[in-house]
Amino acid sequence: xxxxxxVHGGAGPISRADIDPERDAALRTGLAAALDAGYRLLxxxxxxxxxxxxxxxxxxxxxxxxxxxxxxxxxxxxxELEAAIMDGQTQAAGSVTGVSVAKxxxxxxxxxxxxxxxxxxxxxxxxTFARAQGLECVAPDYFFTEQRWQAxxxxxxRLAAGQESMKHGTVGAVALxxxxxxxxxxxxxxxxxxxxxxxxxxxxxxxGTWADQHCAVSATGHGEYFIRAVVAHDIAARLAYAGQTLxxxxxxxxxxxxxxxxxxxxxxxVDVQGHIATPFNCAAxxxxxxxxxxxxxxxxxxxxxxxx
Ligand code: ASP
Numbered sequence: 001x002x003x004x005x006x007v008h009g010g011a012g013p014i015s016r017a018d019i020d021p022e023r024d025a026a027l028r029t030g031l032a033a034a035l036d037a038g039y040r041l042l043x044x045x046x047x048x049x050x051x052x053x054x055x056x057x058x059x060x061x062x063x064x065x066x067x068x069x070x071x072x073x074x075x076x077x078x079x080e081l082e083a084a085i086m087d088g089q090t091q092a093a094g095s096v097t098g099v100s101v102a103k104x105x106x107x108x109x110x111x112x113x114x115x116x117x118x119x120x121x122x123x124x125x126x127x128t129f130a131r132a133q134g135l136e137c138v139a140p141d142y143f144f145t146e147q148r149w150q151a152x153x154x155x156x157x158r159l160a161a162g163q164e165s166m167k168h169g170t171v172g173a174v175a176l177x178x179x180x181x182x183x184x185x186x187x188x189x190x191x192x193x194x195x196x197x198x199x200x201x202x203x204x205x206x207x208g209t210w211a212d213q214h215c216a217v218s219a220t221g222h223g224e225y226f227i228r229a230v231v232a233h234d235i236a237a238r239l240a241y242a243g244q245t246l247x248x249x250x251x252x253x254x255x256x257x258x259x260x261x262x263x264x265x266x267x268x269x270v271d272v273q274g275h276i277a278t279p280f281n282c283a284a285x286x287x288x289x290x291x292x293x294x295x296x297x298x299x300x301x302x303x304x305x306x307x308x
Pocket of ligand 1: 170201208
C-alpha cells in the first residue's frame with residue numbers, strides 16, 4: 001500500500017531573519033498538525049479527497065496562514081476567499097472565489113464539486129450556496145487578524161509608493177491514497193491589498209490546482225503568473241505527453257517557465273507512485289510531506305536541512 005501526502009502554507013521572499021523564533025515554531029506546529037491529520041486518514045484507508053480536505057481545513061483554521069481565518073484583506077479591507085479541490089480519479093473539480101461567509105472555503109469547494117452542477121461558483125452565489133448547504137458560516141470579524149490588517153496597511157503604503165505587492169501566501173495539500181487515487185486542494189485569501197473582485201490562480205483548475213491519474217499539484221506564489229503559465233496542468237501534461245518525471249516536470253515549470261515570465265512561488269506535487277516534489281523559486285516555502293516510502297520532511301526556508 002503506497003500512500004503519500006504533502007502540504008504547503010505559502011511561499012515568498014521571506015528569510016529566516018524576518019520570522020521570530022516563536023512564529024517559526026508555530027508555523028511548523030501548524031504544518032505538522034495538517035500533515036498528521038491528513039496522513040492518519042490515509043493510513044486508515046481514507047480517500048485522497050478526504051485527506052486533502054482535512055489538511056487544508058486545519059490550515060484554514062490556523063490564523064498564521066493566509067486562508068480562512070487569518071486571510072489577507074482586499075484593498076477595501078474585506079475578505080474574498082478562494083479555494084479549489086480536484087479528484088484525480090474522475091477529474092471532478094469544485095472551486096469557489098470571492099467567498100466571505102464559509103468558515104472553510106475548501107469544504108465549500110468540495111460541495112460545489114459534489115452537490116452542484118458547477119465547477120466554479122463565485123461571490124454572493126457562493127455565499128448563498130454555503131448557507132443552503134448547511135456549512136458552518138461565520139461573521140466577517142471571524143476572519144480578522146491584526147497581523148493581516150497591518151499587512152494591508154503596509155501594502156497600501158507600498159502601492160502608494162508605486163511598488164509591487166509583496167504579501168501573499170496560500171495553503172494547499174496533495175495526496176495519494178491506498179487505492180491509487182490522487183487529489184489536490186488549495187485555499188487562499190489571495191494577495192494582500194488585491195483589488196476587490198481579483199481572482200487568483202488558486203481556485204482556477206489547471207493554474208493553481210490540478211489532479212488527474214498522473215499527479216496532483218497545488219501551487220503558491222504570484223497568482224497572475226501561475227494563471228498565465230497554467231502551472232498545475234502544465235506539470236501534469238509534461239508527465240503525460242513528454243514522459244518527464246515529477247521532479248523534472250515541476251522543476252521545468254517552477255524554475256523554467258515561471259521564472260522566465262517573472263513569476264515567483266512554488267508547488268507541491270505527488271505522483272501515482274508516491275514521489276513528492278516541492279520546488280520553489282523564492283526564498284521560502286512552508287512545506288511538509290510524507291512520501292510513498294514513508295520519508296517525512298518539514299521545512300520553511302530554502303537553506304535548512306529538512307526535519308520532521
Ligand atoms: N497564489 C495566491 C494568489 O495569487 C497567493 C499565494 O499563493 O501566495 O492569490
